Amino acid sequence: MNPLLDKLQPYPFEKLRLLFSGITPNSAYSPISLGIGEPKHPTPPFIQKAIADNLGGLANYPATAGSDALRAAVAGWLERRYGLPPFNPATQILPVNGSREALFALAQAVIDPSRGDALVMCPNPFYQIYEGAAYLAGAQPYFVNSDPGLNFAPDYKSVPADVWPRVQLLYLCSPGNPTGAVLTLENWKELFELSDRYGFVIAADECYSEIYFKEDAPLGGLEAAHKLGRTGYPRLIAFSSLSKRSNVPGMRSGFVAGDAEVMKKFLLYRTYHGGAMSPPIQAASVAAWNDEQHVEENRAKYIAKFKQITPMLQEALDVQLPDAGFYLWAKVDKRVAISDTEFAKRLYAEYNVTVLPGSYLAREAHGINPGQNRIRMALVAEVEECLEAAGRIVEFAKKLS
Structure with missing residues (x-):
């Protein structure tokens, strides 16, 4: 077996399952x-209908590059959303089976493991796929801690020369998971200058x-590059997904x-990896x-x-309130006297x-775990259920303090 697999840590939800093992939650409350x-x-029903109306496509092998219609739709959306000049759908856009698999796959294509000292830079806290992608590509992750004083942007100035x-x-995530922070144009300018200097x-x-x-709307990487005159988006690849935008994670x-x-x-x-998207999808x-329209309606529900x-x-x-995203990133150590893991465990019980304990979403780097004593709350359910959860959390936290 590939020995690099042994470097992968349990996923946060596996850690959570172990944290809750042996606990029977209070039956007076619904989960x-x-x-x-x-x-x-x-x-949205129109998306479901589009799948049902195109099931005949299951009889055909799809091209890895996707259909002309899909690449054109993506190009049009990018141009409208970010005010970008016309994209070349044939050379600058690829459909992928969710951003997760593509984030992982990109490292396998980009990293030169023969160098032996290759690094993949990740924000901390971070989406765990970044770390796994680094290890399986033969590189090492290097974590840059997010700084609350910089609106949770990674402090790239702290990285040794x-x-x-x-x-x-x-890798970067903007809007961030779990912080919801959005990078500024000045943040992007700093990163582009570093990419030009070092070639990553x-x-x-x-x-x-x-x-x-x-x-x-949040500033995007391609948008920032365009505003800074970076024609052709050198060494920049943006990833987007319909899962959150259109409520279609499946x-x-x-x-x-x-x-x-x-x-x-x-x-x-x-093409070799087999990354083609099903024609009905x-x-x-x-x-x-x-x-x-459905995106605006969805956003309005989150705002409310x-x-x-x-x-x-x-x-x-x-x-x-974060800049964006559907998480709240709360600090628990100021007003309650227990850790993030103990808070999550007792709240469940x-x-x-x-x-989710914040420490599960980060690694100890440069002497600290920047997720420690924080919790991530995903407000993804309908408002009534989220309100009920919030009421219970407030009651529990007040009892602790």
Whole structure:
């Protein structure tokens, strides 16, 4: 077996299962989970219909590059959403089976393991796929801690000068999971200058981009590059997904877009890897990317939900409305005298509510675990269920304090 598999840590939800083992939650309360970021709003009927109407496509092998119609729909969405100049759908866009598999696969195509000292730079806390992708590509992850003083942006200025020449791939997530932070144009400018100097590829994970709470939509990586005059998006690959935007996590549909030279190699890798998208899913994806009304309605539901729940939780926890995304990233050590893992364990036992300990979403790096004494709450269910969960969390936290 591949010995690199032994470097993979248990997934956060496996750690949570072990944390809860042997616990029988209080039966006076119905179970509510805020632990997993799986959208629970209904899937739009027109997307379901598009799948049903195109089942005849199951009789055909799909091309890895996807259909012309799908690439054109993605190009159109990128141009409308970010104010970008026309994309070349044939060379700058690839459909993928959800951003997760593509985030993993990109490292396998980008990393040169023969160098022996290759690094993959990751934010901390982070989406665990980044770490696994680094190890399986023969590289080592290098974690840059998110700084609450920088609106939870990774503090790249803290990285020693001798680290940057070893970096071959840099993952970032904006809006961030779990913090909800959005990178600024100045943040992007700093990263682009580093990429120019050291030659690494930037993988911009933007799957939460369409759930936001401010008037202006979150800045995207391709948008930042365009504003900074970076024609052709050198060494930049953006990842997006329909899962959160359109409430279709089971469809496994997204895309990657950016630097045509990187995309050419990535297409070659995916052709061998077997990364083609099913034709009915492609047809449904075309319908989803071409419609914004359902996205606006979905966003309005999140805005209303967070507007009610954030002030409730602020009565007992140190928590703020994020820039974007559907998570609340709350600090528990100021007002309660227990750790994030103990908080999650006792909340589950006493109130039958599941949240994810923040330390499970990060690694100890540079002397600290930046997720320690925080909890992530995924407000993905309908508002009534989230309100009920928030009420229980407040009652539990007040009891502790």
